[in-house]
Amino acid sequence: MTTSDPQARRAGPARPGEPVAIVGIAALDPGALDDVVVDVARFGIPPLQARSMNRMQLLMLEAARRCLADAGHPDRPLPAERTDVLTGLCFALDRQHANALRVELPRYAREVERAATAAGADPDSAARAADELRGTLARRLGGSPHDRVGEMASTIPARIAAAFKLRGRTLAVESAEATSFVALAQAVRQLRTEVSDAALVLAGQRRESPYVARALAAKLHGEPVFGTSRRPGAVRPPGGGPPGAERPPGAVGTPALPLTEGVGAVLLKRLSDAVRDGDRVYATILDCTLRHDPRPGCFRPSRSAALRRRTADDSLRAAGVDADSVQYVEAVESAIGSGVDAGGAPVGGGRPVGGVVRGAGDGRAFAHAGLAALVKVASALHARRYPGPEGACAVSAGACTGVPWTAGVRAGVPRRAVIHGASLTGTFCHLVLEEPPVVPPGRPGAAPTGPAGRAPAPGRAGRALPWRPRRAVPVAVVGLGGRFAGAENAAGFWRVVQSGRTRIAPVPDSVLDRDLYHSPGALSLTHTYTDRGGHVPVPAEAPEDPAVLPPRYAVLDDAQRLALTVAAELFAPWGTRGRPTGRGVVAVGGTLGPARERRAHTGLFLSGLDDTVTGLAALAGLSALQRKKLLERLRERTGPSGPATGADRGGDSDALAPALLDGCLASGVAALLANEYGLDAVPLAVEAACASSLAALDIAVGELRSGTADYAVAGGVELACSVRDMVLCSALGLLSHSTNAPFDAAADGFTPGDGCGLFLLKRYDDAVRDGDPVHGVIRAVGASNDAKSLIAPDVDGQVRAMQRAFAQVDFEPCTVDYLEAHGTGTKVGDRVEIAAAARLYAGGPRAEPLRIGSAKSFFGHTFAAAGSAGLLRTLLALRAATLPPNTALHTLNPALGLAAIPAEILTRAAPWTRPPGRPRRAAVSSFGTGGINYHVLVEEHREDHYDRDDHYDRYDRYDRYDHYDVREERA
Structure with a gap:
């Protein structure tokens, strides 16, 4: 048995706040994306799978190949075991x-x-x-x-990881026009906290559907997509309509506002590692700061000039640079404008751009907007030429068309630039870039001074760096809520578990038209062989708090409606005055192609x-x-x-045209919660297939541990009981012909389920200080990618995630009492999962067998919400001191080999006796298509257990993260 990561950690001390080097760049020509030829055989993709791939997947594979080649790979070494792949995408593919x-x-x-x-x-x-x-x-x-x-967005980073054998984290994110910035911020944090050693970040945008262009124009102009009347609430930029807006042939009413296409990639490493490895460095990222302005109602960009300045000030202070040392500012405004003069985008301290060179990005590139700006500015810093007036930097040629960028503002000061962005959901973004340091000949391993944690470099203000703990800071779960089949809230969820009876049943006729789609025993592309699922009705009305007007509620995506109801449960115990303050993050796992957009596109196509x-x-x-x-x-x-039909044209479009686009954004779930509850919290959507909830949890925990956030909302939501999912999953033979029966000898697949689970998190110290209720303590989150098959699970990949979790804690696997397994009910999946668990959990003095269970036997497989269901079940079990049972288990599969751990699967609830001298402990696993693996370690809350000086290093808050509340500024 081993609990250590097989990849050796880099030598040398950690350097918090260290610059991140851009060592590879790729940009596919936005004007010729349809002409890019991708050799799928080069990436080992079978022809049958190639026909099912979305076009963006092919383009990002090619961008990844070019980026890695630009960085010198495969000839140069890459820390593949600890290289993350993050992709940014907006709208359905x-x-x-x-x-x-x-x-x-x-x-x-x-x-x-x-x-x-x-x-x-x-x-x-x-x-x-x-x-x-x-x-x-x-x-x-x-x-x-x-x-x-x-079709899945998360298949893209997984496919890239498999193609290049990269075994770090893999996930896709979305945050409207802030998408690239969110992905970059995550990569920078992972590198600085040494969770990863390299990160491949990609972002792309294509015009996949005319509906999005029309909905975007409807938000801008206030006109309905399928009508002619103007409605209030739209954002109207000075000067009327946007240049280039066109009416597509046959369009009625609103002219379309087409998205700007593009695909790009960057490879990032810590600067000290890049210098040590002799990498060519285009530029360095000194900081990436994001702030959010929560404004209830239809999504629209923030108009707060004060928050815009504050974002710039925070970013420059974190970077340790003076505002007057910045020579170039790239402003990437929202696709629909911000209402704040873009020319006044500050450098810092409220100082307008003034004499510095200014460029403009294109917010209509949405997911790609921030990365396109980064590639442009990094290439300019490397070429020492300002970007040309057309913004063209020829990456392949390593040159820009602008005037020479001769030097910094004064002798000894590096060239510096900032990129400022804004999103229609209310987020401001700020990147600080600097030219790479000159490494003296013969000193390839020398690390630069200043941001690496030594003496400040010339022109950089002296700064106190945030102190990074050597061991993982515990994170308290201070609030929870959930809605799954047969359970309207968390209390109902636990009653279902205690009952021992599954809530899987035939889905309603409103979900599945059996005459058209149900064909028992058939394996086809047009029918489902099962009609069973864990169905959850979408709430017909919004909760009383927050108050969302019925017309707007009507145009929200179903996942947004369900999450809003669960959020009401999450925040109910806190009341209006007790809601979290300070800076936060709202990360919600889900699919990056909302059903509302797909249905609207279908309606538009059929019309x-x-x-x-x-x-x-x-x-x-x-x-x-x-x-x-x-x-x-x-x-x-x-x-x-x-x-x-199951198609629609956007719901009550004439009533509230500006809100139509809101239902097309996957991050709309998180933005809805942040804005309606007035949270100064950056919203983002996370897709990591069936591990999406735990991927979102991982982001939230990382933000808390790094000090970027004071609180976090994390979880997942998906409604998998849909005719679409049932037909598509049946075509691949994934569904059970009877019911979800994890670990049973007769298990033959999973049954889809609907659900949403949300959790409110704070650092454990802060929760205890504030007297918050603590439902459980998250001690570790480990993640990995198999880098093998997209479909078949892999023992080694799952073990790697478990090892990375245990590397963060001070206890052994043999002290974990309960494992909430992924437990899909597929024969191969169950066997592989137990085999992986045996590699970690077998051995060591175990007083009691490891108990194993899966929430899927009760509620079905809720896809992106699966990890939330598992974590909710585990936390409620800890609180009740009860080991939860499994159901639908009639004959244990003898091939599982539980005796080797030893382990057992309970079919009845049992008392969970606290072991002498330690708290109750549990683990939660989620594994997703594409070889995505997550493993979370959880403990019960015992105030007498946590001697923080012994168990983990105290977190000292960096002064950058003060408690500025945008609600106070607006008031």
Whole structure:
């Protein structure tokens, strides 16, 4: 047994606040993304899977290859065991839209048949027309069993990790136009805290759907996507509409506001490591600061000039540089403008740009906006030429077209630049960049002074660096809430667990049209062989607190509505006055392609099929009047308010057009919570497949430990009981033909479930000081990627995540009492998970067997919310001092080999006796498609147990993180 990470840690002392070096860059030409040819064989991708991949996945694979090649790999060494891959994406991807359309097609074809019959076609002709339409569109849309895996945003970083054998963290994030900045901030933090040794950060944006462009314009102009009337609440920039806004052919009402396309990548390392390794350094990142202005109502950029200045001041102080040493400012405003003069984007101290050179990024690039600006400015610093007026820096040529950037502001001061960004959800972002230091010949291992933790470099203000603890700071769970099948809240969740009875049942007819989609025993691309799931009805009305107006609530995505209800439970014990203050983060796991956007795109697509329908050969005998009648009937049934399809056109679009885009943002869940509850907390969405909740938890814990946040909201939400997910998962044979039965000899797959779980976190010291209720203590979070198969689980990868968790604590695996397993109920998955657990948890003096269980036996597999369900179950079990049972376990699978640990799976709840001299301990695992692995270690709260001087190093707050509250500034 071993509990150490197999990758040796770097030599030398840790240097908190150390600059991060940009050692590799790639940028795909935004004007030719469709022309980029990607050799999938180069990346070891089977042809069958290649046909199911979204286009962005191919582009990012190519960008990753070029970035690593630019940094000298594979010829130069890369710390693959500890290299993270982070991707930034906004809005649903092309394959998600194609799959949604393909699943919706049978329902639409049925309506065509009915409309044709009503218009006067004979039944045989109408039936042949429906078949003809299905065949035509099926060929156009394509399809394979791998569509569900190929469409996922988190498959992109996982595929990159597998292609280049990178075994660190892999995840995708989204935060509207702040997406790139959020990804960069995470990478910088992971490097500075030595959780990682390198980070490959990619961001990309494509025009995947015309609906997004129209919804974006609707927010800007206040016009409905499918109407002509102007509505209040829109953001109106000076000078009217944006340049280049066009009305697509056949569009009605709002002109589209097209997104700016682009894909880019950067490879990051600590500067001292880059210097040691002799890497070429384009530029260094001295700081990346994000602040949020919570404004209830429709998402719109912050108008707070004071917070904008404060963000710049905080960032420059953290970087240890004077404002007057900055020579270039790149402003990346929100796609819809901010209402604050972009020309006044501060350098710091409230000083306007004035005499420094100023450039402008493109907020319409959304996910790619920040990274595009970073590549541009880093290339300029490396070339020592200001970016040209067109903003072009030829990365491949290593030069920019602007005037020479001869020197810093004065002798001995490096060239410096800042990038300032803003998002429509209310976040400000600020990056401080500096040219790389000159390393004297013959001293390749010399680390620079100043930000590396020694004497300040010339022109850099002396600063106290944040002190990083040598051991992981415990994090307290001070609030929790959840809603899963048969459980409206956390208390109901625990009652279900104690009952020992599953809540998996046939899903309602409103979810699954059995006549169209249910085919027991069949394995097909168009049907599901099961009709069972852990269904959760989406709340029809918003909770009383916070007060969200009904028109806006109507256009929110279902995941946003469910999360808002769970958040009401989370914050209810705190009351209005007791809500968290200071700086925070809201990280919510979910899918980066909200169902609302997919349905709206489907509705838009179907509304344009009039010519296709009337041109069907089977309907050639209809008169012009009959064709007109057919289309009228079809629109009645399938239009925005029609009852016949799962598509829509954005809900009550005429009532609140500016809010339509809000339902298209995956980060809209987190932004909704931050804004409606008035939290000064940066919102982001996290996708790491079925490990998304624990990936979000990992981010939250990291922000707390680094001092960037004083509190965090983390969790996950997904509604997997949908006809789309059931059909796509059935096509790959992932679903059980009966019910979710983890660890049972008859287990044959998982059953989908809906759910949401949210947790409020604080540093343990702070929670005890403030007298907060502590439901449990998170001691460690370990993460890894298999870097092997996208589908098959891997023992080594799971073990690696467990090892990394135990490297953060002062106790051994044999002292863990309970393991809340991922436990999907697939034969291979269950066997691999127990085998991995045996590698870590077997051995050592164990007084009692390790108890193992899985929440999925009660609630189904809730995908992105699975880790939240597991953590919620574990925390409630700790609080109740009760070992939770499994259900649906009739015959234990003998191939699991539990005796080797030893371990047992309980089928009835049992008392959880506290071991002598230590608290009760548990672990929670989540493993996601793409080889994504997370392992969390949790303890019960015992005030007499935590002698902080012995168990961990006290965290000293850095003065940068003072308690400035934007609500006070606005008041």
